[in-house]
Amino acid sequence: MKDYSILLYYHYTPIEDPEAFREEHHLLCLKLNLLGRIIVAAEGLNGTISGLREDCEAYMATVKADPRFAGIDFKVDESDKHAFTKLHVRYKPEIVHSSLRHVKPIEKTGVHLSPAEFKQLKDQEDVVLLDVRSDYEHLVGKFKNAITLDIENFRDFPEKVEELAHLKDKKVITYCTGGVKCEKASAFLLEKGFQNVYQLHGGIIKYGLEEGGEDFEGKCYVFDNRLTVDVNKVNPKVISTCYICQEPSDRMVNCANPTCNIHVPMCEKCGHEMEGACSDTCKTDPEKRPYDGTGYYQKETNGYNPFKGLYRKTVQN
Known part of the structure; x- marks a missing residue:
């Protein structure tokens, strides 16, 4: 341990x-x-x-x-x-930042499926798996045969639902990293007339922990300094390629140029040669951040004060 x-x-x-x-x-x-x-x-x-x-x-x-x-x-x-x-x-x-502030999951949302229930249902003929994550997330990993959406942020999800209208007679199972996006995504699908809507409770991470991650291809993108984590212990597969050399790679980086900052797969060799940048233009940008081999950069605090409220609480006590 x-x-x-x-x-x-x-x-x-x-x-x-x-x-x-x-x-x-x-x-x-x-x-x-x-x-x-x-x-x-x-x-x-x-x-x-x-x-x-x-x-x-x-x-x-x-x-x-x-x-x-x-x-x-x-x-x-x-x-x-x-x-x-x-x-x-x-x-x-x-x-979770969305365009669905009116949606209240505690009042109505898709049926929660445990990882075990999800595993039993996912391959049935009338079932569709819907990935509600951003494009850079499903680029490096997704469930086998899942439908993915070309969205940069979850707030773009509502605009894509019309493209899914032909699936209204199917059982639609939504999934995301930990489950939070699916609460609103599945609720919105119900609002738009989808009848049989489910969600993987606990998301990809819980499915990996409890059921071994079978049929999740690639790695799961996470929002910490690991960037990606292994999920599938049963039949793992690399589905992404290096942004620079096109060789198979599931190693994700954020471009070292903060103005760009795109999330892309990049093998260690190209990461070293490009100094973490996604292009020669980004590599020579004067604002380029030092590359430490991970491709992870701490976000700016934007004036955030980690001790906000501390003094007031101390005085009151």
Whole structure:
């Protein structure tokens, strides 16, 4: 067993004062030395964090002790170290950025399928698997025979639903990394007249942890410094090619030029030769970031203050 844990989770539940909750939750994370990204909104909580195993266990116990989050589902992976370098706990209008603010998954959403149920249904003749993630995510990994969408962000999903109208008589199973996007995607499909809509509960990550990831081809893109993780322990397959040399590669990088910053597969050899850049133009850009061999770059904080609210809480106590 490794010393660190990486948690992926979300929960749709009403939070009456999300900004106050953000401050309280942030203080909890500081106390437990956790790093990662957490979004708090009036509609719920969404996060991916890392920390020492015992600190993550304390975090999960504390969150579940709150009646609002009693049903939260944590996907837990092991690690030798932190998967993040900073802690961000932010208040936002939604826990996943979409064009579907009117959609309320706690009122209506697609039928949740456990990983075992998903495995049984996925290959049936009248079933369609729908990947609701962004193009750079399914480029490096997706389920065998799944339908993918040409979208840069999940907020573009509603515009693509008309293209799926011919599938209304099918059983449509949506899937994403951890499940949070599917809650709104499946609800929107129901709103648009799809009758039999399901979602893989816990997403790709939970399916890999519980069922071995069979028929997930490639790797799963994740939003931490690992960039991709293995999912399939049964019949793994590389489906992506290096952006530079076109040789098979499932090693993802963000272009070292921050103005570009595209997410593409790039083999180690080309990564070294291109210094993490996706083109000669990006390689010679004066703003190019130093390449450390990983292709992961910490996002700018944009003025985010990790200790916001700390002084006020200290004074009140």
